[in-house]
Amino acid sequence: MSQPRTSESRSAPRDTWESFIASRFDVGGGDGGIGTLSSRLSDLDLELELFQEQIVVAKRRRNSVTPCCRLPPELLAIVFSALQAVWQPARLSESNGAGSRNYGHGWMTVTHVCHSWRKAGLSARELWTHIDCVNLPTSFTATMLSRSRTMPLSLTLEGSGLSPEVLSNWLYAPVLRRTRELSITDMSISEFGACIRHLNSPMPELEELTLALPITVRLSADLDAHLTGASYPCLQRLTVRGLALNWSWPMFSSNLTHLELLAHTREMMLSAISLEPQLLPVISNMSRLQSLHLIDVLPEPAPIAQYELPRSLHHLLSASTNSSLATGHVPLLERSRCATYFVQVGNEDQSVLTPIIREMFRTWDSVNHPAMELALFNRHISVFYAGIRPRSLWRVKIDVPIGFTSVAIPGTRYLHVAEPHRTPMGRGWKLSPYLHLIPMDALQVVSLASTVATLNFPNPEAWIDAFAAASNVRRLLVSYRRIVNLFLALTTTTPNGDAHDDSRTEAEFALFPRLETLVLHDGLATQKDDIALMDFLHVRESKGAKMQELMVEENLLSLTNIWDSAEEVTTVTYFKACSTDDALGSA
Incomplete structure (x- = not known):
């Protein structure tokens, strides 16, 4: 930060400027006629005009010393590009003038901050290739297009409000010739038709095309002919919404x-x-x-x-x-x-x-x-093949479907x-009749939302019957909410074993016999849940199938004090539930 100038430090610069001003604005010369005074006044006005121009230059040179104006143009272009993604130009409400509109310039405002920023913005041609046509003043069309020179364009025409003449300017043959991405969406039928009539112009650079209407319509024979006669040799990405399809359109290449x-x-x-x-x-x-x-x-x-x-x-x-x-x-x-x-x-x-x-x-x-992982939610089934979710995602709220x-x-x-x-919060979908259709022999992870457990597995036998083939499951994620039947099923052995017979050191459990990790999410625990959980941990330990880890959501700490007892049997770790995005961010 610059320090305030003292009166002594200002004296020398002031003397220099006073001398300079006196030399350029000499008002002496004695008396003269009207013509002489008029000529002298004209000269002084010229000096003043030139001086005002130099003030602009002086301010520009002064600004060039500030940190924000010393950033390299390449870095400024990156900053402007990030700003462009979140601050688009916008068409505002109509002004008082007949048919005129007000527009917000969005990210382009940075080109009016200072000379160096404007120079950096205008020289970064790629910034001017992404054009939201509807949200720009019609008088700015040619200027916007010229700033990108010959670079490929991305044009978006979304919504109504442009006249056929303005649409024809944006969809003019020289513009379409270098258009790489084109999106025409949410227009009236008449405006959409006006756009379609231009799409049979050559578009040799077009790689992505989006045509979308808010309703499904069948195009007239005239418009259909325009699309049938079009050619997009480089088209790779196509989105068509709301149009009755004609499979002979060349866009289906x-x-x-x-x-x-x-x-x-x-x-x-x-x-x-x-x-x-x-x-x-x-x-x-x-x-x-x-x-x-x-x-x-x-x-x-x-x-x-x-x-x-x-x-x-x-x-x-x-x-x-x-x-x-x-x-x-x-x-x-x-x-x-x-x-x-x-x-x-x-x-x-x-x-x-x-x-x-x-x-x-x-x-x-x-x-x-x-099939490695099975996730069951209220109205969703997800199966992961040849891979399981990383540990960071075990913390994602169990009742939220995997996006x-x-x-x-x-x-x-x-x-x-x-x-x-x-309604989204309506009753769940009974999915137990379909579980036998899912391959379970290689499953290593199973997670269930609380509504799935209560609706589909009313007793221990239902758990065992549904997952009889899932003998390789190592990790189970559930909500700690009325799951006594699950714990009873986890302590049930096959007919050759008795889970509570301590004289037998080996027992084949009927449900998830190789289970190693139990992840408990927030729920509504009862004394019966606590009793059944501890019984499960003790029985598994006594029969050589000890739990390696019990993961507990932090919110459960205030619902029950059973966790100290659990720590005597297995390793207990605690976690804070989070969203998928947060979990991925910490992975």
């Missing part, structure tokens, strides 16, 4: 790596909701496809030998919000060998769910990709069953 299709079933109900007979043939030709998202756009059944999903596919999401489309999941699952997929079914009918679950959780390669994208473990299969119009 074999070069696609990512495809997302969505229909809005509310509008589809006006006509017959049906499965897509051409979906499998089209997708089977996409030899580079890596990710496929299908929402209410599902295929008709077909002979398995007729079509095969691309072997490059490693991520599949299929969802049916209408029960009549639920059977469309099976043709996909029958042909899928991908590493990760998510299925959402809007139907609880057992005859519908059974083939879906059978195909979804079937083990294709039990040697290299066995499809939140856990970056390859080989996750995630089923969500949600009846339409059911």
Whole structure:
């Protein structure tokens, strides 16, 4: 921080400036005529104008010494890019002028802070390649495009409010020629049509295209012809939402790596909701496809030998919000060998769910990709293949379903069953009839939400019957809430052994005989739970199957004082429950 100047330190600079000003603004010269005075005044005005210009230069040179203006342009570009991600330009409410609008400049405000920042911002051309067209003043179109020079563009047209003329400026042939990403979403039908009419211009750089409407519509023959005549030779990522599909559109090319299709079933109900007979043939030709998202756009059944999903596919999401489309999941699952997929079914009918679950959780390669971890939630089933979640994720709240994208473990299969119009906190889904369809012989981890335990396993026998094949489970995660039946099942032995006969040193337990770690999450413990827990620990220890670790959520410390007794039998560690994001951040 600069120190205040003393009067003595100001004296010399002041004298210098007074001398300089006197030399440039000489008002002497004696008396003169009107013409002479007018000429002299004109000269002084010129000197004053030039002096004002130099004040700007002086301020600029002064600012260049400040820390923020001494940052390298490359670093400023990184900072501006981060700011751009969170502070977008915005179209504000209409002003008083007829048809005019006010706009917030967002991140571009930094170019008006000082000369060095403006220079750094304007020279970073990549900052000007991501354009939110609707939220920029129409007069700024040419300026915005010129600042990116010839770099590839990412154009977003979202929402209504642009005239056909303005749309044509953004979708002008020279602009489309260097557009790499194009998103046209949430417009009125007329505005959307105006955009579509420009999409048959050459787009040799286009790699990602998104076309989306808030309702499902069928395009007119004119608009359909424009899309049919288009050519996107480099297109890799395609999202189409709300359009009745024409499979002859060139955008459904074999070069696609990512495809997302969505229909809005509310509008589809006006006509017959049906499965897509051409979906499998089209997708089977996409030899580079890596990710496929299908929402209410599902295929008709077909002979398995007729079509095969691309072997490059490693991520599949299929969802049916209408029960009549639920059977469309099976043709996909029958042909899928991908590493990760998510299925959402809007139907609880057992005859519908059974083939879906059978195909979804079937083990294709039990040697290299066995089912390693099973997680059961209120309306979800997750199975991890050839990998288990790291220890940091054991702390994630047990009653919160594992998000499809939140856990970056390859080989996750995630089923969500949600009846339409059911409230999220409604009764749970009885999943016990389907557990025999899940391969359990290689499972090492099982986790269960509290609602799953109470709804599906009313007695010890139900636990044993459901998990009889899961003899290799090493870790169990449960909520410490009315799970006496679980502890009773864990102390039950096979017919050849008596768990409470101390004369026998070996016993084969009927449920999870190789269990090593028990993780207890927050619950509502009772004295019976405490008694059953300690009995379980003592019995397992006495029969050579001692628990290696008991992990206890911190909130349980205030509910019961049983933990000191547990520490006499096994290692007890305590943890604080957290969200998935927090757990991954500490991993």
